Amino acid sequence: MRYDVAIIGSGPAGLEAAITLKIRKKNIILFGKKDSSAKVRLAEKIDNYLGIPAVSGSELADRMLDHAKRMGVEINDTKVSMIYPYGEYFALQCGEEMIESSSVILCAGVAPAKTIPGETDYLGRGVSYCATCDAAIYKEKKTIVVSYSKDYEEEALFLRKYASEVIYIPMYDATGLSLENITVQAAKPLEIKGRMKANTLVTDSGELSFDGLFVLRDQIAPSSLVPGLETEGSAVKCERNMSTNIPGLFAAGDITGEPFQLVKAAGEGLTAAFSAVKYLASKG
Amino acid sequence: MRYDVAIIGSGPAGLEAAITLKIRKKNIILFGKKDSSAKVRLAEKIDNYLGIPAVSGSELADRMLDHAKRMGVEINDTKVSMIYPYGEYFALQCGEEMIESSSVILCAGVAPAKTIPGETDYLGRGVSYCATCDAAIYKEKKTIVVSYSKDYEEEALFLRKYASEVIYIPMYDATGLSLENITVQAAKPLEIKGRMKANTLVTDSGELSFDGLFVLRDQIAPSSLVPGLETEGSAVKCERNMSTNIPGLFAAGDITGEPFQLVKAAGEGLTAAFSAVKYLASKG
Numbered sequence: 001m002r003y004d005v006a007i008i009g010s011g012p013a014g015l016e017a018a019i020t021l022k023i024r025k026k027n028i029i030l031f032g033k034k035d036s037s038a039k040v041r042l043a044e045k046i047d048n049y050l051g052i053p054a055v056s057g058s059e060l061a062d063r064m065l066d067h068a069k070r071m072g073v074e075i076n077d078t079k080v081s082m083i084y085p086y087g088e089y090f091a092l093q094c095g096e097e098m099i100e101s102s103s104v105i106l107c108a109g110v111a112p113a114k115t116i117p118g119e120t121d122y123l124g125r126g127v128s129y130c131a132t133c134d135a136a137i138y139k140e141k142k143t144i145v146v147s148y149s150k151d152y153e154e155e156a157l158f159l160r161k162y163a164s165e166v167i168y169i170p171m172y173d174a175t176g177l178s179l180e181n182i183t184v185q186a187a188k189p190l191e192i193k194g195r196m197k198a199n200t201l202v203t204d205s206g207e208l209s210f211d212g213l214f215v216l217r218d219q220i221a222p223s224s225l226v227p228g229l230e231t232e233g234s235a236v237k238c239e240r241n242m243s244t245n246i247p248g249l250f251a252a253g254d255i256t257g258e259p260f261q262l263v264k265a266a267g268e269g270l271t272a273a274f275s276a277v278k279y280l281a282s283k284g
Numbered sequence: 285m286r287y288d289v290a291i292i293g294s295g296p297a298g299l300e301a302a303i304t305l306k307i308r309k310k311n312i313i314l315f316g317k318k319d320s321s322a323k324v325r326l327a328e329k330i331d332n333y334l335g336i337p338a339v340s341g342s343e344l345a346d347r348m349l350d351h352a353k354r355m356g357v358e359i360n361d362t363k364v365s366m367i368y369p370y371g372e373y374f375a376l377q378c379g380e381e382m383i384e385s386s387s388v389i390l391c392a393g394v395a396p397a398k399t400i401p402g403e404t405d406y407l408g409r410g411v412s413y414c415a416t417c418d419a420a421i422y423k424e425k426k427t428i429v430v431s432y433s434k435d436y437e438e439e440a441l442f443l444r445k446y447a448s449e450v451i452y453i454p455m456y457d458a459t460g461l462s463l464e465n466i467t468v469q470a471a472k473p474l475e476i477k478g479r480m481k482a483n484t485l486v487t488d489s490g491e492l493s494f495d496g497l498f499v500l501r502d503q504i505a506p507s508s509l510v511p512g513l514e515t516e517g518s519a520v521k522c523e524r525n526m527s528t529n530i531p532g533l534f535a536a537g538d539i540t541g542e543p544f545q546l547v548k549a550a551g552e553g554l555t556a557a558f559s560a561v562k563y564l565a566s567k568g
Contacts, residue, residue: 067335240541259554270332
């Protein structure tokens, strides 16, 4: 089965795109956090979302989710680690599964300010963004997990079922953390090195060798998520109709650059949805 | 006194720009209808304004106006008939008054599909968009008013105090209309002709000669409203930050083109406001 539109992100841009496409009776799949974006939820008070004065981020997130739910939108919280543009359609790596979609709207939020030097160069050559996808490749091998969130501890434990060794480097406060049969190590990654394939992680407390390195964070740099996607600085480069340099791929919200504001994100989500509908119609 | 930002239009784009600029403590003036845009108010049911599900246009307009009012936004319902970009600042013709503003955000709604042939060519040379502004010029002269709304009957009566003759051509259902000392005539304007100045209105029921012709409609074509403003079709040409070809002039909402949707308009209003703030800062 091929979806009409895959939406990546459940912040205001993704939710607005989803309800707009539901109204247009498109067959969609929405990937994101079930409680919307953390950035929305954690805002103390929002004064500039026209029509809903003086609201807390958490209440506004609830209202947006409630609206989406009423329109029949469901949120799939599987992480999308790679999007392959195949011309006629897109293939999305979702955990261990691949799904297909005729078009994609990227609303994954503001891109990470910086990656580890060497990270994007060695992606697919010893470096991976998804332990659940690639664990089997590293059977009886030595692996390192650089993790930016507590949420990825599960993924490291899953990896350990295959890999003979997992060194887990938490990039968050993980005082007292212990993971079964895993070495939890405090260190600051400085560079990923290697030859044809990456094999060494340079840290502030020495070098670590590996067969496979996993970098697990919520946001993946757009150009790593979609090979060939054009960016301007860290933002995805878009036209006013939210199209990108890849036909059928649209972007909306913080991922397209400033201003990082909810109503701007929602507006772009709508525009991207309209453009996706037009794109689908043009393909017949 | 010079305003920081003059906003033209009180639909979602104008109101969102206004609250955003209030938060940034800018000195603004907002021109528009006191009950927001007719287009919003007349919508039967709106399903895609994220966070406010299944709402009537009239209720949504009330919520937006209430939000703006809470933030201290006031609506001035004087019609702006001309905006002159003077480089350092803008001069706005508002009824009989001129006001000054350092920047402008144009949110005047979707531009009229078509003008009367010859209308824009003779603007300022026998053709005017504002009877209250230019009435005095036509003292003891022969005038014609082509009016697209009942709201302009007052303006025709005002004009009659100066002009020796006023022929009023209503472009709306005006069955039984009579205006004191004014000839109300049913006719369809086909072309405005003349030499250096316009002097003849060709209609489907013959030619009418005049000294001054007034075309009164709610929406003025953007390029007539602001001399030198670049358009694409009937829409104002914008960059992604909502800047136009005129420095300090930004646009947002339906006037920038499709999709003609509320949340898209609000999002652009926010972006235009942020860009205006940046522009003001750059001028020091």
